[in-house]
Amino acid sequence: MLLGFHHVTAFAGDPQRNLDFYRRSLGLRLIKQTVNFDDPATYHFYFGDARGAPGTLLTFFPWPTAPAGRAGAGQISSVALAVARESLPDRMAGTRFNEPWFQLCDPAGLALELVLAGSAATRLHSVTLRESDPEPTAEFLTAVLGFHAAGREGERTRWRANGAVIDILPAPDAERAKLSAGMVHHVAFRVSGDAAQLEWRAKLIDHGVRVTRVIDRRYFRSIYFREPGGVLFEIATDGPGFFIDEADPGRALQLPPWLEPTRESIQRRLPPVNLR
């Protein structure tokens, strides 16, 4: 079984504005500052709870010079966070599946939803997928990933696997999305460890899904694949976690051992930020 969400990763715009919004406005902890391991000229920021627990993590690649994107089909169109009552604005947008919620945008334009869902600390609540044809995605979620139907409201259908909740909205006439700043890159689901991840990898291959090898993300290990509508999914291990390279995570730029020899040139190219 998937144990719930691990993280959601999106493209941000300006790195300082991204830091300020998630730390100060949403009250999340910066649990790691590092770079995109595949493109070390770009930051990778991880926000979450005090321990960086899987299920609380939102991560960003700031991309100040991003070309224009296009919202469309095959895209995660919004990310919902479960929050405590005191985090919610007075005026709610309404209720969805009997939970009060409120919509806002981050500085890059990413659509966020705050949901009052009986949560003490902020954590991932759900993601919404826009799909030109919801049927194959729903079939994939249930037949392969172990989700079950959890309700319908208007055109919106809800699917659940433990703590992971996916809503699907049909977008039959939309063009295919083109990702840019303010858009989600992928969603990751949790497994306890390497053995469970390898079982999932074998199962996906059995179902004819093209899945990557296991990739070392330093703080967890990952496999990636696409659901039938084109949204990128990841399955990530809980460990080793964010305390592997620093005792007080998030304070200083961390690089994996293979990038450490080029730290100076990497830091010279990154725009300076401060944790004010």
Ligand code: ZN
């Ligand atoms: Zn990821």
